[in-house]
Amino acid sequence: MIYFYLIATVLIFLAARKLLSPVKSPLANPLLVSILFFIGLFSFTPLVYQDYATANFPFIWLLEPAVVALSIPLFCQIQQIKQQFKAIMVSCSFGVVIAISTCISIALLLTDDKVLLLSLLPKSVTSPIAMAVAYETGGLASLAAAVVIAVGLLGALGGFSLLKFCKITNPQAQGLAMGCSAHAIGTAKAMEVGNEQGAFSSLALVISGILTAVLAPFFAWFIGIMTTI
Incomplete structure (x- = not known):
């Protein structure tokens, strides 16, 4: 079987x-x-x-090496990335803070379930990081993974259409937006669109994952305060 x-x-x-x-x-x-x-x-x-x-555990195990393999298009665009690294860091930092803040703020209006809120916290990073962050902060790793997949699918389905609607046509900006908001699934979609989009999406995915892991304890502390008021 x-x-x-x-x-x-x-x-x-x-x-x-x-x-x-x-x-x-x-x-x-x-x-x-x-x-x-x-x-x-x-x-x-x-x-x-x-x-x-x-x-299907072998496929789950292969998820982490697959994320590492995203460095290939990143390497191909390394010169452009070096030239704009400061702008990329600022963009990803704002993207992470806004993504977490808006998600938690809206969720707090609907529920005071601390475990649910902590599971939603890493919604915009790739599954291995999201599951680790959720586990360390007191959320449910399985729920975090499910939310991550849902967010990634939404980004892959409508991300580029939304960017087009907003008149965002720069391939680098498109890639950063997809990687920061829709992680690996969005990055896979970005690679289908173009190598430049894929490279910048891969970079945003990595930076967003690191920043989310660093900022998670602060947001977990904030959630703890808000759920006890």
Whole structure:
């Protein structure tokens, strides 16, 4: 059964990518379609999700090396990155602070569940970092991972459309926006659009992850105060 789940995961994703490649809609995302397929599969069949998760552990393990591999387009654009490093750092710093602040502020209007709020805190960084941050601050790593995937999918589906609507056409700015807000999934989408977007998105992903890990204790302290008032 383990091999069945492993093979099924790969085949469903490849089939979705092949079938959706001619479709231009942002909703034609093979990752989204694959997720919906397996949600339906486990909802309407006796198959057990826990067995599927256990069988696919090798893919979970490969997530971290995959993130490291994002350094390849980063290296290809290293000269441009060096020239604008200060601007990149400022942009990513503001992006991280605004992303966390707005998320927590809106969530505080809806709930005072401290665990939920702490799990939402690292929503815009890649899964390994988000899970570690959530665990260290008292949130749920599994919930943080689910939120990260949802945020990444939203960014991949509508990120470039929103940037186009806002008249943001600079490829470097597009890449930074995608990496800072939609982490690895958004970066994968940025790479499809262009090498420059992919490189700057990879850089933003790394910087945002580091800054989120550094700032997380402060925001966790703030959440602790707000949930006790």
